Amino acid sequence: MRRCFPLSAGVLALALTGVARAESTPTFDANYASHPKSWFDAVSEADYFNPSLTRSWQLNETCDDSGAFSMATYNIFHNVPFVTDFGDEMEQSLGKVTKCADVLVLQEAWDYDDIIQDGPKADLAARGYSMATPSGYYCGDTLDGAIENDCSGLVLFYKSGTTLVKALGFQAFTDVNGPDVHKEKGVWGAILAKGGRYYYVFTTHFTYGYNSHLDGDSASDSSRISNMKQSLAYIRAQVSANRASYPPAAVLFGGDFNADFNSTAAATKGHQLLVQALADSSFSEPYAYRQAGAVMGAHETAGFQSCWVGSSVDTGPNGMASGIKADLDTVLLGSPAAFGTCAASVIGYSGWAPAWKTLDGTQRLWPYYTHSDHYGRWVKVKPGC
Numbered sequence: 001m002r003r004c005f006p007l008s009a010g011v012l013a014l015a016l017t018g019v020a021r022a023e024s025t026p027t028f029d030a031n032y033a034s035h036p037k038s039w040f041d042a043v044s045e046a047d048y049f050n051p052s053l054t055r056s057w058q059l060n061e062t063c064d065d066s067g068a069f070s071m072a073t074y075n076i077f078h079n080v081p082f083v084t085d086f087g088d089e090m091e092q093s094l095g096k097v098t099k100c101a102d103v104l105v106l107q108e109a110w111d112y113d114d115i116i117q118d119g120p121k122a123d124l125a126a127r128g129y130s131m132a133t134p135s136g137y138y139c140g141d142t143l144d145g146a147i148e149n150d151c152s153g154l155v156l157f158y159k160s161g162t163t164l165v166k167a168l169g170f171q172a173f174t175d176v177n178g179p180d181v182h183k184e185k186g187v188w189g190a191i192l193a194k195g196g197r198y199y200y201v202f203t204t205h206f207t208y209g210y211n212s213h214l215d216g217d218s219a220s221d222s223s224r225i226s227n228m229k230q231s232l233a234y235i236r237a238q239v240s241a242n243r244a245s246y247p248p249a250a251v252l253f254g255g256d257f258n259a260d261f262n263s264t265a266a267a268t269k270g271h272q273l274l275v276q277a278l279a280d281s282s283f284s285e286p287y288a289y290r291q292a293g294a295v296m297g298a299h300e301t302a303g304f305q306s307c308w309v310g311s312s313v314d315t316g317p318n319g320m321a322s323g324i325k326a327d328l329d330t331v332l333l334g335s336p337a338a339f340g341t342c343a344a345s346v347i348g349y350s351g352w353a354p355a356w357k358t359l360d361g362t363q364r365l366w367p368y369y370t371h372s373d374h375y376g377r378w379v380k381v382k383p384g385c
Contacts, residue, residue: 074376095123251334297350
């Protein structure tokens with residue numbers, strides 16, 4: 001018969017110490033900072049999303065400035081047929097490591113049920129956000145994984161302290177091509193109030209077709225020019241119809257334009273798109289913000305681009321990062337002359353979205369659990385009247 005003896009206090013302490021060491025979080029070093037997946041595999045979820053421990057997480061600018069209004073736009077890259085557990089991924093990467101914006105607009109939200117049922121809606125609600133979608137265009141993924149032809153993929157979240165005054169109708173684009181014919185590309189918006197002022201917020205996802213703007217496919221270029229013309233007409237009509245009741249302090253138009261709006265260059269392909277669509281006098285763009293003395297945020301670093309191909313170590317669970325490296329995501333500001341808004345006294349502009357940097361700051365990565373192949377953009381505007 002085998003007899004059992006109690007462990008001495010010293011032996012028990014050594015045993016417990018060994019267990020603690022085995023289960024303790026490893027040191028976050030330069031190798032882990034350069035390999036988000038390795039860090040993800042090595043630690044608990046709580047540690048991975050704890051920015052004080054996982055020092056590569058970069059938080060976004062805050063939106064709490066008195067008298068200002070801030071908006072973020074983010075293409076979440078929700079390709080339903082190829083992605084599972086999207087809601088959980090977005091909940092983690094968006095909800096746990098970002099700061100706020102008064103309004104957050106998303107593109108490629110091809111299944112609203114993922115956002116509602118899998119966590120992101122509740123996670124953003126816990127941070128004070130309410131959700132709105134285009135009326136009559138619910139993206140429910142009823143086609144067993146396919147992207148519905150009537151799905152715009154557009155979603156808007158607005159934060160407590162910002163009131164949704166009026167949701168505007170969705171306007172579908174009449175000119176799309178390539179794979180985008182299977183999506184309801186268009187423009188949509190809402191009127192919101194904050195601090196006694198009215199802000200007209202619009203979002204879109206322009207046609208990609210077979211390439212981004214002026215990058216080799218003329219049919220896709222023509223679609224985007226049409227998309228911009230149609231968007232401008234829609235925005236003008238909405239402002240005109242509502243300005244008597246809700247005089248606009250600012251007009252903001254954000255989304256994925258599939259055209260390069262690099263904030264460091266004047267003659268960008270995005271600027272050329274505005275010129276081609278006769279919209280350059282109606283919207284200000286990122287380069288103009290910089291030239292006007294805008295505060296360029298911590299993420300708006302040299303060489304930063306909102307869409308880039310990444311590498312095998314940082315593409316996350318979807319593993320589908322591809323395409324041209326460019327600033328396809330931005331927020332354009334309506335010009336006072338075109339829309340009768342107030343001139344901005346302060347503008348802030350920055351990259352936005354869950355972001356990860358190596359410890360020496362030389363490389364910007366997608367963390368393993370961030371879903372998108374895009375970074376977004378954030379703008380803050382303080383009306384001068």
